[in-house]
Amino acid sequence: MTFVDEVKNAVTPRAALLVIGVLGLQLLFIASYVGALHKPKPTDVAFGVVAPQQLSQQLVDQLDGLPGGPLDPRTVSSAAEAREQIMNRDIDGALIVSPEGRTDTLLVASGGGTVLSGALERILTQVEASQQRTVRTVDVAPASPEDFDGLSSFYLVVGWCVGGYLCASILAISAGSKPANRQRAAIRTAVMALYAIAGGIGGAIIIGPILGALPGSFWGLSGLGALVVFAVGMTTLALQALTGIVGIGLAVLIVVIAGNPSAGGAFPLPMLPDFWRAIGPALPPGAGTWTARSIAYFRGNAVTGPLLVLSAWAVVGTALTLLLSMRHRPGRDHDSGTETARAAGGSTAV
Numbered sequence: 001m002t003f004v005d006e007v008k009n010a011v012t013p014r015a016a017l018l019v020i021g022v023l024g025l026q027l028l029f030i031a032s033y034v035g036a037l038h039k040p041k042p043t044d045v046a047f048g049v050v051a052p053q054q055l056s057q058q059l060v061d062q063l064d065g066l067p068g069g070p071l072d073p074r075t076v077s078s079a080a081e082a083r084e085q086i087m088n089r090d091i092d093g094a095l096i097v098s099p100e101g102r103t104d105t106l107l108v109a110s111g112g113g114t115v116l117s118g119a120l121e122r123i124l125t126q127v128e129a130s131q132q133r134t135v136r137t138v139d140v141a142p143a144s145p146e147d148f149d150g151l152s153s154f155y156l157v158v159g160w161c162v163g164g165y166l167c168a169s170i171l172a173i174s175a176g177s178k179p180a181n182r183q184r185a186a187i188r189t190a191v192m193a194l195y196a197i198a199g200g201i202g203g204a205i206i207i208g209p210i211l212g213a214l215p216g217s218f219w220g221l222s223g224l225g226a227l228v229v230f231a232v233g234m235t236t237l238a239l240q241a242l243t244g245i246v247g248i249g250l251a252v253l254i255v256v257i258a259g260n261p262s263a264g265g266a267f268p269l270p271m272l273p274d275f276w277r278a279i280g281p282a283l284p285p286g287a288g289t290w291t292a293r294s295i296a297y298f299r300g301n302a303v304t305g306p307l308l309v310l311s312a313w314a315v316v317g318t319a320l321t322l323l324l325s326m327r328h329r330p331g332r333d334h335d336s337g338t339e340t341a342r343a344a345g346g347s348t349a350v
Contacts, residue, residue, distance in 0.1 A: 154265025
């Protein structure tokens with residue numbers, strides 16, 4: 001047998017396609033992470049201005065015209081209103097101009113990302129210096145001292161996402177990527193729900209009572225974790241039911257390659273390029289990271305939208321998993337993993 005014949009026997013077309021797919025995922029991983037994170041800079045950061053009426057619009061125009069467009073300034077009626085808008089996550093910072101002295105106040109919220117609050121401080125310090133004024137910074141939602149650079153929320157959500165698609169992948173590898181019937185699909189869904197609850201509570205215990213990395217409601221974080229794990233897991237199960245083992249790669253594409261760099265973890269959303277800033281809130285890592293930070297530092301405000309995003313992934317994933325299982329006749333298994341197990345005399349699981 002020639003070497004070419006040996007290669008043909010050793011490498012099946014299916015294996016070759018899978019290897020090519022993995023190579024594609026690898027290159028997309030590099031492109032996505034480096035593209036999103038190699039040159040972070042603030043762009044159109046929602047920013048409030050509290051100033052005497054005669055100066056307010058002039059200052060807004062000045063900040064709006066800064067090179068590179070780092071700020072999206074708007075007038076705010078009072079310092080109290082500016083604080084409230086920051087806590088509601090409507091704006092990321094605010095400048096309060098003193099009508100008497102030459103020292104103004106910059107309000108920031110490092111709980112939403114210390115990199116962003118630091119960038120705002122540098123920008124406003126330069127602007128104020130050009131007007132022969134100084135600025136003092138007040139952090140109205142400070143990050144925990146145990147939460148370096150505000151990254152704990154992001155890593156917590158990444159862990160939940162990894163657990164979700166790994167659990168779904170194990171179910172596929174151990175008993176076939178496509179559930180044989182509706183009952184099997186329902187069992188997988190129930191397993192994923194129980195796993196999600198355990199994962200949510202476990203993550204909240206580690207991040208809170210054990211490490212003290214995040215403040216905020218323990219049960220709020222536990223519930224968020226359960227939803228993130230379930231949403232990612234059911235999405236992975238649905239993709240596997242639709243495409244077979246390729247669904248695992250598609251889940252990695254959505255959650256890891258597209259979702260993680262656009263989640264606003266290492267750099268908050270206003271510091272990401274437009275593409276990643278646009279897709280981040282619609283993907284589980286971004287929705288989860290935003291919600292975790294809101295629970296920890298912003299009194300649980302501004303979570304309705306992200307929770308609806310996560311719920312949509314969970315509902316669509318569950319519906320597709322159950323609907324696609326109806327394509328198979330009860331009692332028949334259409335995936336090689338199940339057939340192999342039966343051929344070996346073993347029993348099939350979920």
